[in-house]
Amino acid sequence: MTAVEPTDRPGPGTGTDAEGDAADGSGNRHYGFPAPLFRALGRIPVPPPADPRTWRSPLRGRWLTSVLGLVLLVGLPVVILTGLLSYIAYGPQFGQAIPGDVGYLRLPPFDWPTSPSWLYRLTQGLHVGLGLVLVPVILTKLWSVVPKLFAWPPVRSLAQLLERISLLALVGGILFELVTGIMNIQYDYSFGFDFYTAHYWGAWVFIAGFLAHVAIKLPTMVRALRTGAPGRWLHDTTAETVPEPPDDEPGHSLVAVSPSPPTMSRRTLIGAVAGGSALVGVLTIGTTVDALRPLAFLSPRGRSYGTGPSDFQVNRTAFAAGVGPGIGDGYALALRGGPAGEVRLDRAALGALPQHTATLPIACVEGWSVTRTWTGVRLRDLAALAGVPAPATAFVQSLERAGPFARVTLQGNQVLDPDALLALRVGEDAGAMADLSLDHGFPARVIVPALPGVHNTKWVGAIDFRSA
């Protein structure tokens, strides 16, 4: 087992003669074009970590990597799809998804639905929450295959050369997505570039690497998991733990050629990974289940804004938006687009219109979400009042002067949904109601079922209903 390849015996002076030639003879079929080059490379004695004896863990092997791979094969597509769905939810048809022009590199466009109202809460909660929970699995998966990174010779065929380049898209892609995503949800923008743009294109690089990796390695994974009884390596105690049988990739094998005595069993390792994921999950769940918010004690979004109806997360304060406490003085909402011209309603007039109450979640792209009870005027009532009873879109403008989300275009279904409101008051579930606080958008804000949080415009100054 150890004498198959010359790299297993990199001792000076030996290895290149009788032993090396024998090894070349048996391993020749593993070299593609140009074989002499790869063979010559393989003859060079290399120090650790290129020496395969560097890798000592008796746990590494195809079965372990395949178990971790299977978890990621199920989990990562969910993270990818929910991420791409979030792009659609931002309304790319109105040019308000970032990055703006992505060509065909997006899901087929469709009008983001308003039902179920928790749709964006679910998709984005999964994107961020599952992404975080998979971090221990991803790190362990990388640990399990790290000998391949340093294998010598680095490639044995053109096929392997190309495959290793594609792994840069896979590994670089997932690490880049994790780093940017994790920094973004914690407001660390030290990378200095636009998060959305980088995270979006990084995702496509990762998707490219991921699809190719699954296509190439799926048969290997299935074979490794089917070898012997399912879970055959799970019952071993630490003392019984032995390396897996060597696989057929000489020099690029995962199985240690000179293993250390085991210090943990495979089931302990897998249990530890599951425990790590559970720990991350416990520390994250509080950002989306309000009753468990204290558990998110390391997350910025685990914090409280005091007590009462206004105690939920603020994405952009009035101060940051340049909105002063005097905004309510002389406030009048402008409704435009109708045949009779602009209709203006002050806050008293808004309060005198038929009020509707809906319990709706507000869910942020950063993964946090919270359910509140909102009271206000239905957007469709306002559309009718403006003289456009069946608008195709509505263009909502905030009194906030600048800022990327000071205005938004809503789809027709988002205006006409019976629960889509221009909210004036907010309350906890079955709790006391109060006027919106200044930070939550006083005098009036939009709240639409399943709309990404940041598109629920605050400090609404004007709504332009458009027929087509």
Place this chain on the structure above:
Amino acid sequence: MGRFRRFYGEHPLHLLALLGCFALAGAAVLALVPDPSAVTILIWFAAAVIGHDLVLYPLYALADRSLVLTRWVRRRVSSRAVLVPATNHVRLPAIGAALVGLIWLPTISGNGAPVLFFAAGLPPTVDYVSRWLLLTAALFLASAVVYAVRLGRAAVRERSSRP
């Protein structure tokens, strides 16, 4: 087919999958190129790989090797049999604390605090370092309790197995 395999080293479908990969990844990179911060993004992409493979991984591997070395030394200096190995009772809480510290580093280090204060109105009044240290202490405490229980049970078993 045989000649292709000998030349390329794998089935033609392998090449097809990789060409598809390069086309898709290349399209994404080309779409990014006009962005003024494209170079910074590519640098961060490369840094993510280097940071994991050549910094983070060697660091934790060396840290772990030192733990295994401790175990080896313990077995050399004392002939008393190890009732319950302690290695994993140090290793696992340490990994847990490192994992949490890594994921919540932007918050614990305070890197995100200024923007959070400005955008979300949450002042930097929370001592996240203490919170993380408390969590670390809790993980080690839990591990120590489990270790004590295992040690006690092993001692009982050993005593009862004696004649």
